[in-house]
Amino acid sequence: MKDEKNKVKLSTTDFKWVLSLFGTAIGAGVLFLPINAGLDGLIPLLVILLLAYPMTYLAHRNLCRFVLSNPNANNDITMVAQDYFGKFGGFLVTVLYFFAILPILLVYSANLTTTLIEFLINQLHFDAQNIQAMRLVISFLIVFILMLVSVLGEDVITKVMSFLVFPFIAILVIIALFLIPHWNLALFYNVDFSSVTNPKFYTTLWLVIPIMVFAFNHSPIISSLACHCKKEYNELAEAKAKKIISASVIMMVVVVMFFVFSCALALSPEDFQNAKASNVNILTYISKVYPSATFLAYVAPIVALVAMSKSFLGHYLGSCEGLNGILYKASSGKIQGKLAKSITAIFTFLISWYVAYKNPSVIGIIESIGGPILAILLFLMPLFCIYKFDxxxxxxxxxxDIFILIMGLVAISAAIHGLLN
Structure with a gap:
């Protein structure tokens, strides 16, 4: 028994996966999470704090078990879906999986380009006269570098992501600590628990759930984790995967919620309203409110660049699986291996560069469409399999399972509501 526990302990390689899961989930959105979560005061923040771990861990564990159910280490989510849903059903799941992840990848490529250009112009005072030429070059360099890391393989991606996660976590914690002297009780003013009888209270909580789901979502890398565990740990694959996912989610909740609560305690609900109206991230707003924090105007874009870069890499693993699966199934198995990976890399590079350069106005809408699909694949599909197949x-x-079903339906309905509005 003791030997088995020792075998399940996290190794150095396992810890790299913990950091990679963290890196995939926690992107630049964490800089807007305090604003979105803090708009309605204390109660939504407490709800996020209470639900974040069980909701995130249980849903991702179920998705991981779905992939682990096939012992073949080469069978990722797209191949396992075919086992359970047949050729057509497996192909449909693969297409949905790909189109749920690809838009997020494209959003990161466009936002990385915009963030770096704004940093060069606003902070480093580059000439903004020929901004289109600047965008063409910068978008190419950003996507090329990230794709170069991506095509070097899963091991390189996890190493680079784990390297990028450390400074990201350090910066968030340092900023949270910096804000402690500015903490006040404004968050606790006007907390009216009798409002639980008000329908608006439940509407607020309803709309908070998808914010939480997508803030901690790392489903694009779960299939890669499952395949890694199958390859490395055989019969201990599930125990290892559970341990890695749990450690990663604990790290996410502790770091992110400490940062969110520190921001919420340093500002008032009115500040969050102003930040939302100004459409700026929390660090930019804090740098305006507190003169001693002007350095955050320089730190914010750097944090965003690091956050989006590591999330791009994590999402590429899922996007690559999806497109490889589509190519394999559409060609009846003729396109696979290195050929499929090459086509996927070239396609991803070209479309990511195009979107990063053009930055089309519809990209946010496309991302919103992917949200409900991803929630269906993360919450409902594994749950359906658990009760459908022996x-x-x-x-x-x-x-x-009832908890995950309810949370999944709430997240999907709220995400659809957000898309329609």
């Missing part, structure tokens, strides 16, 4: 019978737990 191989998953041992995983059935009605309390956890």
């Amino acid at each position: 191989v998953f019978k041992k995983y059935r737990n009605k309390s956890f």
Whole structure:
């Protein structure tokens, strides 16, 4: 028993995966999370704090178990879907999986380009006269460098991501600590628990759920983690994967919620309203409110660049799986291996560069469409399999499963509501 526990302990390689999961989930959106979560005061923040770990861990564990259910280490989510849903159903899941992740990848490529250009112009005072030529060159360099890392393989991606995560975590913690002397009680003013009888209270909570889901979402890298565990740990694959996912989610919740609560305690609900109206991230707004924090005007874009770069790499793993699966299934198995990976890399580079350069206005809408699809694949699909197929019978737990079903339906409905509005 003791030997088995020692085998399940996290190794150095496992810890790189912990950091990679963290890196995939926590992107530049964390700089807007305090604003979106803090707009309605204390109660939504407490809800996020209470639900973040169980909701994130259970959903991602279920998705990981779905991939682990096939012991073949080469069978990722696209191949396992075909096992359970047949050729057409497997192809449909693969297409949905790809189109849920690719838009997020494109958003990162466009936002990385915009953020770097704004940093060069506003902070480093570059000439902004020929901005289109600047955007063409910078978009090429950013996408080329990230794609170069991506095509070097999963091991290189996880190493680079784990390297980028450390300074990112350090900066968030340092900023949270910096804000402690500015903490006040404004967050606790006008907290009216009798408002639970007001329908608006539940509408607020309803709309907070998708913010939380997508703030901690690392589903694009879960399939790669499952395949890695199958390859490395055989019968201990599930135990290892659970441990890695749990450690990563704990790290996410501790770091992100400490940062969010520190920002919420240093500002008032009115400040969050102003920040939302100004459409700036939390660090930019804090640098305006507190003169001693002017350095944040320089730090914010750097944090955003690091955050989006590591999230791009994590999402590429999922996007690559999706497109490789589409090519394999559409060609009846003729396009696979190095050929599929080459086509995927070239396609991803060209479309990411194009979107990064053109920065079309519809990109946000496309990202919003991917949100409900991703929530369906993360929450509902694994749950359906658990009760549809006997191989998953041992995983059935009605309390956890009802919780995930409810949270999934809430997240999907709220995401669709956000898209329609």
